Amino acid sequence: MKKLVFLSVVLVMMLALVAPGATAVAQEKIKVDVWIAFQDYRWDWTKEVAARFNEMFPQYEVVVTGGYSYETVFAQVAVAAEQGQLPAVVQFFEAGTQDARDSGLFKPIADALGDRTEILGLPVDFDDFVEPVRAYYTLDGKWTSMPWNTSSxxxxxxxxxxxxxxxxxxxxxxxxxxxxxxxxxxxxxxxxxxxxxxxxxxxxxxxxxxxxxxxxxxxxxxxxxxxxxxxxxxxxxxxxxxxxxxxxxxxxxxxxxxxxxxxxxxxxxxxxxxxxxxxxxxxxxxxxxxxxxxxxxxxxxxxxxxxxxxxxxxxLIGGATLWLADGLDPAVEEGALAFLVYLTNTENAADWHKITGYIPIRYSAYDLLESEGWFEQWPNQTVAVQQLAQSKVTPATSGALVxxxxxxxxxxxxxxxxxxxxxxxxxxxxxxxxxxxxxxxxxxxxxxxx
Amino acid sequence: MVVSPVILMLAGAAIGAAVVAYIFKRAGGLWLLGLGLGAIAGAFGSALFLAPLDYCTFEAGRESLDRAFGLILAAAGTAIVVAPLGWLSGKLLRHESLIEGQQSQGAFRHWWIAIPLLAPTLTILLLFLYYPSLETLRLSTMLSRLGARREVFVCVDNFTRLVEDKTYFETVVRTMYMSFFIVVLSMGLSLLVATMAYLPIRGASIYRILLVWPYAMSPAVAGIIFLLMFNPSGGLINYLLGKWLGIKLGWLNDPKVAPWTIIMASVWKSMGFNILFYIAGLQNVPKDLIEAGAIDGAGVLRRFWHIVWPMLSPITFFLLVTNLTYAFFETYATIDYLTPGGGPLRSTTTMMYRVIQLGVQNNDMGKAAAESIVLFLTVIGITVVLFRTGGRQVTYGV
Known part of the structure; x- marks a missing residue:
């Protein structure tokens, strides 16, 4: 009797090991790993956006992993890169820009996009991003990483x-x-x-x-x-x-x-x-x-x-941007790029602002919020936007890269x-x-x- | 002064030969064999640390501090190789057992049976302890960053800069006195509380669970609670102090007070662990001894001092070592929540805090590795002193 119990336990465990592999083959979804430095309500919000994206594009599975802080995520990424396990998208804070750029692990968004104006049917319009943000993250004349959470x-x-x-x-x-x-x-x-x-x-x-x-x-x-x-x-x-x-x-x-x-x-x-x-x-x-x-x-x-x-x-601005890994499988890169565009579209940028107080990073998002009467109701929310809009763009106000x-x-x-x-x-x-x-x-x- | 590898090896060989030959002679062995073995060991020992460094401390253009450091490394290497050889050969020549104390009756028939039995533990130790330790040694001679293109060999600069950095010396002194107070206060208060919680009172087990609770709380949660309590402006403690006594203290922003806030928080956090062990220890004190003492007319304090305290000495010694480790290594989280940055005026920067700040926040792996080696050697040194002094006074069993 004991032997029988033991054997059946072993059998169940073996099945458990085999089963996930079998189902994964059947679905064949393209996995896009996204690592961010939040573990609070901002992580929850991002996971909700990812879920909507996964519904719109069933061929993709965007998985958002939350991290403790910008510094620890940076260390984790460096270790992951050594082992060839770099995620498709990583969030870095503004102070990590030079490190990210020097690491050679990332590909400028502009290079990945080429001269396309849409990706998987999602329109791309960099001119719609507010000026100080564009100034900070345009390096060597190239749109380098995707602005996301920006503050002042x-x-x-x-x-x-x-x-x-x-x-x-x-x-x-x-x-x-x-x-x-x-x-x-x-x-x-x-x-x-x-x-x-x-x-x-x-x-x-x-x-x-x-x-x-x-x-x-x-x-x-x-x-x-x-x-x-x-x-x-x-x-x-x-x-x-x-x-x-x-x-x-x-x-x-x-x-x-x-x-x-x-x-x-x-x-x-x-x-x-x-x-x-x-x-x-x-x-x-x-x-x-x-x-x-x-x-x-x-x-x-x-x-x-x-x-x-x-x-x-x-x-100057503060906050963080999303970086696209270099050397990705073309299908994964496409999915990652599409997710970045989706995450920062007008509706999501406006919603992100409402939830957190980070500035609406797109002019169209600002207009949308204004038409909803948001700023009339919450005048404090316009202050950072106005402060950045009135800022003169000089090397000093563009922020340091070091x-x-x-x-x-x-x-x-x-x-x-x-x-x-x-x-x-x-x-x-x-x-x-x-x-x-x-x-x-x-x-x-x-x-x-x- | 010109120092070459050959001279160092000859010096190491001479010292090794003299020491081992002497031991051979005392123990009645062939002293010439000892001379030869000692010379080889001494020469090898002198190169133990310096050969991997390629004798960089003696290169042209190096300062006298580097050369002195090189000589220390040569001496340490020689000692590390020669001392065990001398000890081992002395024991073998006298046909003494290598293990101190009485041999148990149930020894294995073949000595090699121990190897497969130890293999799982040794494998884990090798992979997760010894290999990372060696990697730390290597890193400590490098300028290194996670994710960087290259590493640069910097010889012993990561160590010698600590000698020139006066803030480091202050940090070492501060770490010592903070650790001293954390260990003494935590253990003293725990013994007091454990003795009281051990009294036969109604609901004693509930008290004991509550007393151990803080130990089970995660450092992050405890840190946040303390931060919001001790915040000099808007914090609960200063609010109550101001209301009742009309005083307010700069718990976190006064350099004279802040280290004590850290000490208090650390003591509070570690007391649960100590109380747990002391209660267990008190339960093992034989009742008949105490009764006998009571019949002979000894008062409570006398019984405690002459019976309970000696019976607790193994536990006290064990706690002393674990608390020391806690005070040196694990107060980092408390500091990082209460006085992030190690301020005010560096008054809460401990050796471990510096290591984490350098390694994790600044991503400066080489310097962090060097400082962690210094910290490691310090704690090893203190522990050895404890074993040599306190360890002798411990009574095991009746």
Whole structure:
């Protein structure tokens, strides 16, 4: 009896091993692997879009895999490439652009598309993508990766505090922020702090771009490969000086967290009304507007405040794009390309904006949202779009292309941490940061330059 | 000073020959044979690390720091080869058993039977532990990035730069004192709590489950909870402190306080594990011993100090080693959630945090490998000291 049970268990297990293989042969779907760096509601949304795509094109099976963070997905892709298991589409953040480009693993979208204007019947229209996005991801004159989640840095203000202090609209410049803070902190029921921001390297880059100052040499790495960091300019020092002034006056709240995990400390300080204003990413406009509704105050979004002395040139984008793997089977490449086009079509781009707060990356998506009355209902949602639309496209506002960017960001946030918490001179600290960044760039280029 | 491979090999051979010949002579063997064997081992040992490096530390244009490092490597290699040879030959010549302690009666008839029995474990160890370790050694001499076109050999630069980097020394000191407090506080509090939870009270098992719970919680979840509690502005702790006592502390953004926040969170996280083991240990303390002590008139503290504490010593020693490993290697996640970036003012940057920041975030594999080797050697060193000192005072059995 025991033997019989044992034998039947073995038989079942063997069948289980054989069966999936047999069914896979019968269906013969072309599998398109897509790796993204989200594991939250954004992953769910992407899987829903993929499901609709798979229904429209039954010959394809798009499989979306979620990842923990941009950095870990990058490491996973490098390992997968070594083993010849590269997925068809991978999401990289803007700071990984140079790394992705140098890896030789990806094919520019423009090359894959050739001069076709549609793929599998889906129309392709790159002119419909908003200008700053096009500027960032057009490399060597070629449309390189597919823009998807794009944001900009803006400011959210708690109008209860601002109005009480006599400000009908949020301050627009650095000096105005300081003046508003003086008034707010003098209020009877003043918040604990006036202004805060996540100590993420991206904000330093934003304030630098506003002053039309470069981050790295060679036209921000866009004319030729960047070989040196140049952010210890007057513009760079001014940013640290301004933050340090606000900090020393007790206006600025710095949570102590740096980099990608610093956002949630700002969320908490703002939602509990411990601060009046927060510089933040437009990607969470929906969330911040909601915080106000739930907390009984009005959140107004505005452009990121700029340096009065240098004026405002423009802001740069943030977020990530989707890269197409090189050396794919032609049928897989076709499916991957079609999915990229489908994912960013007008309807999906508009829906993506509504769900997340990332900007509508297509003009037609903006028009669609406007005709639905979306922006009238949610005026905060237009701020990032307007800020990018009014930005002048220069090498500074196009954003830096440089190898080892994530490591350089860590250097910058550590420098800001040091300036705020110690008595060290901003210029000296920034000079040291640039020396460290230069070592990173030099080593990166040594390993990656062709 | 000119140092060539030949000179190093001769020096290694001389040291090896002297040591092994001496041991042979003491143990009554042929000292000439010892001389020969020792010389070969010493020469080989001197080249153990340096030959794979192609003696790069002595190339023209290298600094004296590199040369010193090369000499240390030669000495370490010689020691690693000569010492086991001397120990082994001494034991064999005296016909002593290679395994310390009493031999059990149930020995295998043939010594080679052990090999197939150990094979599965050894295969896994080789594949997943020893091979990656060797790869770490190789990486530590490279400038290397995942996904890069090429790797560049940099000799021992990844190590020597640590000597010149003053922030690294600070990091080592900080890691030591944070680990010390994590281990001592966690084990001390756990013993206290375990002793109380062991008291015969109603619903004791429920208390015990609740006490072990934090250990079962994922570091990510614990990290988020702590971050939102300790956030200096808007966090629950400062809100309550401000309301009741009128004070607020910079839990995460004051360099003097932040390391203690990390220590507290790590202690909280590891206490469940320690309590579990201490409760198990307390259950194994013979009741008759305690009763005998009570009859002889010993008070609670005296009974604890003279009976319970010595009976717990094997567990305490085991926990000391595992907690040390935890404090050095596994507090990374806590730091990354509470004070990402290792700030404020680097006050929470530990050795392990640096390794992960370099390797995972910065994709700088060579430097990360070198720092992980230094970390590994540090922990090995501390563990050896523990075994040599504390290990002797452990009493196993009555």
């Amino acid at each position: 840095a803006i400011m959210f203000s708690n109008m209860n505090y601002l109005r009480a202090a006599g400000w009908e609209k949020p301050p627009a410049t650095w000096n105005e922020v300081e003046q508003a803070c003086e008034a707010i902190m003098a209020l009877e029921n003043a918040p604990e702090y006036c202004f805060t921001w996540p100590n993420h390297g991206w904000f330093f880059e934003q304030w630098l771009a506003q002053q039309d100052a470069l981050y790295v040499n060679n036209g921000n790495g866009r004319e030729a490969r960047a070989t040196e960091a140049v952010f210890n300019s007057e513009a760079g020092v001014a940013i640290l000086q301004w933050l340090d002034d606000l900090y020393n006056k007790g206006y600025l709240y710095y949570s102590g967290a740096q980099g990608g995990d610093s956002w949630s400390t700002v969320d908490q300080a703002y939602s509990t009304q411990q601060v009046a204003m927060a510089a933040y990413s437009s990607s969470d406009t929906t969330l911040y507007t909601q915080m106000g509704i739930e907390g009984g105050f009005e959140t107004v979004a505005s452009f990121l405040p700029y340096n009065d002395d240098t004026g405002w040139t423009g802001n 190898g080892g960017f994530p490591a350089i960001r860590n250097v910058v946030t550590a420098a800001i941490d040091r300036v705020l918490l110690s008595d060290d001179d901003p210029k000296a600290v920034l000079d040291e940061a640039v020396a460290e960044a230069n070592r990173i760039i030099e080593e990166y280029n040594l390993l990656n330059a062709p």
